[in-house]
Amino acid sequence: MAMASMELWLLAATGVSILNAVMLGTLTTVWVRNYRTFGTPMTAGLAAFGALLLAENLVAVYFYLSTRMLYSGDPVAQKTVVVLRTLELLAVGFLTYVTMQ
Numbered sequence: 001m002a003m004a005s006m007e008l009w010l011l012a013a014t015g016v017s018i019l020n021a022v023m024l025g026t027l028t029t030v031w032v033r034n035y036r037t038f039g040t041p042m043t044a045g046l047a048a049f050g051a052l053l054l055a056e057n058l059v060a061v062y063f064y065l066s067t068r069m070l071y072s073g074d075p076v077a078q079k080t081v082v083v084l085r086t087l088e089l090l091a092v093g094f095l096t097y098v099t100m101q
């Protein structure tokens with residue numbers, strides 16, 4: 001039973017990472033386009049920020065798919081990862097909303 005619960009937490013964390021990656025891919029595309037248009041340091045910083053967070057989320061998904069593990073086999077760590085990924089999802093969601101306005 002504990003293993004099934006842990007797998008569910010891992011799957012949830014991975015699903016949230018995929019949602020983050022989709023939004024970050026969209027944001028990074030917009031920010032790169034804006035950098036090419038305006039050439040400001042702020043747009044370059046946003047593009048770099050998006051690209052790095054996108055890479056981090058894709059690496060997390062890769063590790064889950066290749067090892068069926070994220071960071072630790074500890075159930076508390078798994079739940080914490082879901083909470084942190086969800087907080088990231090909310091932050092990226094707000095950023096996506098205001099960027100697309």
